[in-house]
Amino acid sequence: MIDFRPISLILGILLTTLAVVMAVPAAVDAATGNPDWQVFAVSAGVTLFIGVSLIITSRAGGVSLSARQAFILTTLSWIVLTLFAALPFAFSGLQMSFSDAYFEAMSGITTTGATVIVNLENVPPGLLLWRALLQWLGGIGIIVMALAVMPMLRVGGMQLFRMESSDQSEKAMPRAAQVASTIGVIYLGLTAIWAAAMWFAGMSGFDAIAHAMTTIATGGFSTHTASIGYYNSTLIDAIITLGMIVGSLPFLLYLFALQGKPGALFRDTQVQWFLTTLFVLVTVVAGWLWLGRGIEPLQALRFSSFNVVSIMTGTGYATDGFDRWGPFVVPLFFFIMFVGGCAGSTTCGIKIFRFQILYAAARTQFQHLAQPHGVFIPYYNRNPISDEVIQSVMSFFFVFLATFALLAILLAMLGLDFLTSVSAAASAIANVGPGLGHVIGPEGTYASLPVAAKWLLSIGMLLGRLELFTVMVLFTRAFWRA
């Protein structure tokens, strides 16, 4: 039997925190004289009540969790938090259905950035801030999970990133909590720096803070319908491009850098691969825009870098309808949706380290074919990769693509066209945000999709964000029989 008390205790704490955070947009709405503050007050009240009730009734002795409890807690907390995070959308004056509200909240918490709101200029400031806050919290949430929980759960090769101390959950907690809070401070600091930079570059204070939160979280919610294209500023584009890259690197390495080991960041092969991949793609797309479409070189580089970084890191901001850049970029942007950033960052997708491991394993296969009697060992970050990790990563890759295919087929069954189905499925599972094509492309929204599609995509975002296995294992017989 699984003891649900520590699960409901932590769930209660998380909900209480969420309720407290709701005070921020409430204060903003109240300060600007917007009656929408009541929406947040009611939502916070409901959330607080449930949160505190859970804490009181659970009365757990401690917070040491078994792996199975951690699996249940992880999935349950993202579903339940989204439920309460959806309340302000549902109660607001925007007349959103509960499906729409849940989709928007899930898109926020998973740092996806897909939206059902057609005109952001109509949305009260509190709700705009709430969208940014959700992504910001989701971003730090996933970093902490990647540090403290995923390695213990051994999901999709994440055991590679086990800290020495995270072997045993009981002992790991104090150390992990310490690391997590330091990283939280770094996260806050980076957000503050980017907010200041964007404010300096000409954004309003409100916009600067909101965009700083969704940039560092590689989330992609904007406060304007035209997204970053609204500002039409090279400087803002550059600041955000850099911010999305910063949000895509392993935050643990920032901690090392602060501890006097800045070299760790650039010696990490995951970081090297990530930056090299970006460099190559940005150059190719910029070259295409210049030579193939006649856009002047610097402008081409600006468009290319912003949009390639935005899609590959799964942020999802737009400055231009990149799907109008000719046929070449459509499949390219489709495939780079799957890539993502580094493990231990706010990005989603398959992630760079998994491609490194898949590449290393394939390379070993080739060497073995060429020299059947040779001994070849795949390496990651200068360490040999165990068979366990290889198979873990490869299974992740297979399950990721199988889930993508199934989701795309289900969306098509609901009547979506090919490009919309496959790009929506990829965008949801990889937590990118926009899809491709005129419906859900960088200039569209998910508003017109059927209700069932929105729920399927919400499930896809959750699965992708929690590395699929974390959620899916709950549906196996072995899990409940253990």
Place this chain on the structure above:
Amino acid sequence: MIDFRPISLILGILLTTLAVVMAVPAAVDAATGNPDWQVFAVSAGVTLFIGVSLIITSRAGGVSLSARQAFILTTLSWIVLTLFAALPFAFSGLQMSFSDAYFEAMSGITTTGATVIVNLENVPPGLLLWRALLQWLGGIGIIVMALAVMPMLRVGGMQLFRMESSDQSEKAMPRAAQVASTIGVIYLGLTAIWAAAMWFAGMSGFDAIAHAMTTIATGGFSTHTASIGYYNSTLIDAIITLGMIVGSLPFLLYLFALQGKPGALFRDTQVQWFLTTLFVLVTVVAGWLWLGRGIEPLQALRFSSFNVVSIMTGTGYATDGFDRWGPFVVPLFFFIMFVGGCAGSTTCGIKIFRFQILYAAARTQFQHLAQPHGVFIPYYNRNPISDEVIQSVMSFFFVFLATFALLAILLAMLGLDFLTSVSAAASAIANVGPGLGHVIGPEGTYASLPVAAKWLLSIGMLLGRLELFTVMVLFTRAFWRA
């Protein structure tokens, strides 16, 4: 140093055989009074000359091959045979460019079935027969390779299908040759049966023979522009559907069946998975056509079974523009292109056994997550799968999809739209034939594609047919340094 003499000896034998086979369409054209027989006579002369020259100059002692020689021979023979097989197309009155001729020949030999010929009604009978013969030879060629060569080369998990005797190439040859020739007889027998059945069902003798060859080879070249839709006959559809299924099962099991072990065929889990997958997909699509599109149930079942079998097995015949069946079937048909049939059959694609192994490995991952201290072993056909095979299959899966993505992006660079790019790339690598959309869909052809796209797709067909690694290993440094 690699000894090229046995390679050139076998290449010479293969070319001489090809020259002899060219006599068949020459005879047909001559018998029907078509001047095109001269095309075949000239092509045969050139091919025979080169073939015999290679045999004479190579003067090899025997035909025992090392793994490295086998790799070189395999790739080289498919490229060179295609070169000579393209001659009749290039010399014919159809005014095909050499690129078109090579594309058509590669599509034939690899049993793909993609065509650049817009109107088959204009093509002389000899050339129609030549297209069918190429697929038929390519089909038996790949079966023999899957039996005798691939397991030795350990490509993409094919070592699973190693016969006891195929460990050492020298000893294996006599036994493999015996098995191969028996399977050749079975292949011929099945072709004869299907030709008779189609003739009985109303096809002309010529059409029956040509379609029997391209059915059992899961090739998909037809003698009519409208493909099998030309006959508009439920009986013919049913016969061909059954034939494509027969061509997709492991031919070694037919040998066992003839040796008095018919149960082996149905106890084989690969066969069970293949038939179950087909059954489910056919039912779902038929249900969709019936309930969603209002087509009467039996007709829906006929359309569904024929087209699902045709695309999944990579045959590529068409009876109807299935991409007009509404949005749902487009992604479905796109994804089932990748599936293919059983190992040791004439089909291409990722193949059922690899999905079984990917599934078994993923399942083991889930069990391990649920019960970290349990011991779980993945099984294939009731035997535990070694780590080597798992990683071999998983690397194949990764390289297959990476190649697909790269090919799709390159095609898009040439100006093809998204659906055409991705479906052409998938269709080439999986040796299906038609793509999706109005250009290269079941009712279109590849004729209008740019020349560079045709060469890229020819490379894709070759890579897919030879299980990628066989070709790619030649481009590694380790291979030539060994």
